[in-house]
Amino acid sequence: MKPIRHLLAAIGLSFVLSPAHAGQVEVLHWWTSGGEAKAMGVLKEMMEEQGHTWKDFAVAGGGGEAAMTVLKTRAVSGNPPAAAQIKGHDIQEWAKLGFLTNLDDVAKEEKWDQVLPPIVSDIMKYEGHYVAVPVNVHRVNWLWVNPDVFKKVGVEVPHTWDEFFEVADKIKAAGIIPLAHGGQAWQDATVFEAVALAELGPKDYTAAFVNHDMDVLSGPKMVEALTKFHKIRDYIDPNAVGRDWNVATKMVINGDAAMQIMGDWAKGEFTAADKVAGKDYLCVPAPGTEDSFTFNIDSLAMFKLNNEANEKAQMDLARTILRPKFQTIFNKAKGSIPVRTDVDMASFDDCAKASMKAFKSTADTGGLVPSMAHGMATTSAIQGQIFDVITNFFNTKDADPEATAKQLASAVQSAL
């Protein structure tokens, strides 16, 4: 009898001891490159410390296109993952269809409203309720500079577009490509966005790309922005067509090109090449956008689940993501900055520190604007229409800026 009683006691005890809330979290993401994968490994460990099981659901490829296709199938068949990497306006779309869960309890407990800038938390909310958790903030309007090239040619880093064209002429005359660029629609849009922000200013930028004010979209400032944008064609090499952004970054690293306009994920390429920020490469705000910050925020949207233990695990995941510890580790690996404004930045590099400083100051001044090129400003339908007009304009030799501005307005109108 005795051994059996012991056994029963042991079984009973094991029920008591095992964490009552142990659940499983399945996370769909496409953070699969070296540093990113390591960062996700940290999140996995932190979840396992809390007694949950982590089920990795990484779908690589196509900037998330493949992952979205899988997610749609899973969601429609009633078996969504706990969390999925969805960003910007798509969060609203998913929430509208009733797939996302309410995170208000965790948000209140963790005081998200106090630590996140309102412009960020608005994106994470649907009808006033949190449905997604922001993971990081990328600044898109960066100009990456190879200082050796500038020293060799004897010019200063440009701060306005007029200076940019002057400097670029000299660099071109010295036989170096002034601007490294990849001729893909989203890269064309990334550069255009920087020019448009400089010409329009944050207020009109928001009017054009967030609120779709037709007068601004086809107005004289937009024509001027398009004219400057088209001029950039003369300063990129003819072989840019179809080039990936990281190949363009390598051209800056090697000194084949002097500058690149790209978000701060480009830093990963510099770091991988053992370059040090502030010494081997410089990061300065894109010309004319010093007082603005174009943000691109990655986030995890949380889906409605039908298992209590898993729901508990999901809430713990939401909590963990915004804790300063994860924010620090993940963002150092990804090249971005924490989305919380109260994280200690001492261990970050110069570019990240500058980025955080600008993030905080522009949040107060109104210079913090969503990136159109990265799906933060508008729906994917309108974004696609803008991409088509912009990339076609940029690739046509004698395009007419005035006609294009009108075309831009009507393209946006057709997708409203």
Place this chain on the structure above:
Amino acid sequence: MAHSGVVSETASQPARGRLTQRLQQWLPKLALAPTAAMALVGIYGFMFWTGVLSFTGSTFLPSYEFVGFEQYAHLFSNARWATACANLAIFGLLFIFCCLVIGCFLAILLDQRIRNEGVIRTIYLYPLALSMIVTGTVWQWILNPSLGLEKLMHDWGWTSFKFDWLTNPDMVIYTIVIAAVWQASGFVMALFLAGLRGIDPAIINAARVDGASLPRIYLRIVLPAMRPVFFSSVMVLAHIAIKSFDLVMAMTSGGPGYASDLPAMFMYSFTFTRGQMGLGAASSIMMLAMLLALLVPYLYSELRGQRNG
């Protein structure tokens, strides 16, 4: 043992025979049923569903809010769709024409009873064994001005040589024709060669005896006899052209800008990446309509001709 088995089988033969006969009647139908059901659902069912979706305001998941012909109106006012259709016309016509001419010419040359024919035939046929992705990537390297042909010529000293079609929005569609023709003309050659070999040598000999020259024999006797081969080649090439996706994706991904976009790529990007499923569905229905507009008259004339002949 064997003997007794035969005896017992003979005894029960009438009953079993009927069963076997019935089974034989049903077996082909049974065997084909799953395929037929799959075709019915997988092809015609989804075709119908796509048709329904094209009249809805579906965004990134299907919805059934009917909006009438609005998606078609959007489609026809879309500049990118116009480019894609114009590109398909250029690409499709040139691709089919070049493949037929080159394939037919190669087949006639190979048909002259030359030595090592097997080896040469294999070489011409091999491109077909590659996937379009590989073909596209390789031709992208060859035609890329900074990597391929142009750089080679510059390195050899011919510095004025210029071949930048791949990066020129006005010419880029022709580079896709080049790659596709390279891939498919060997296949057309094989079809024609099979057709040529099927022609009775007696007819050609008779024509020779009558004093017909070789070009005349080919133009007047051989090629007209190849009508069915033309028919199958055009059928195969036309559907390769219309569904062409991977080749463009690998070579230019539609660029520069959207200068080398094709309807299949348009459909994919609107349906799956831009969350405009209604518009994507409308574009695929238009692709179906294009295909039918081309094929139905052709099929009709060919099949009727066959019945009469």
